[in-house]
Amino acid sequence: MTPPKADVAGQAACAANASAVLSYAKPAVIKKRTDFLRAAKAKRVPCPAFLVQACPRGDEATFRVGFTCSKKVGNAVIRNRAKRRLREIARMVMARHGRVGWDYVLVGRPDATVSRDFSAMCDDLERALKKLHGPAR
Template sequence: MADQPQKLRKRPEFLRVASRGRKVATPGLVLQVLRTEHEAPARVGFTVTKKVGNAVVRNRTRRRLRAALQHVARKTDLAAVDLVLIGRDSTRGRPFDRLIADLEHALRKGEAL
């Protein structure tokens, strides 16, 4: 992997990925991918809506997504791409190996790899 992924922090960055990027839905998560023109490290944002649960549940879901991305990023080169991982209600209870498989599938289908 080239560099550690950086964070998307501001709402306009998330909205740009949502409006211009590709969206891939899997049973464990939704991934939005937007290729960038420069060879900068990947930038990543995580979103979990209140429909998923209270703050404790949403944070746990976000931590699982972050851990899955770290696992995948160790094996692959994520560069020149902005990613938004959206947690679903099923993200929390999905076995971790299947969550990783969902993320890898979404990255391939979204042409981030």
């Protein structure tokens, strides 16, 4: 098995779009199973490489993000690679498009999460968040 080729141009394009953000702060991470289950019952937006689940919560301090990849995605190495990619696009995109007081869960898809172009994944997440929240206020 050969490792996937690095998409340097795509990462640069995604980073250029995120240049408006002064710092890439890590979003708060969802860790409790109940929070994942609550997000699973709420709004969903499918993307080619992942699924976005989102639900509002009462806490208005920040937004939280959770990541999950089942064994259908692949072995442990592939699942971890997929989750690293999901964490990175969340770090780059959520700072600008995430809403305070919401929980988001990014679910990896077999083959697609690891092999899809990185800049395309960033664009997919932006589109999904715009679809979830409607037009900007």
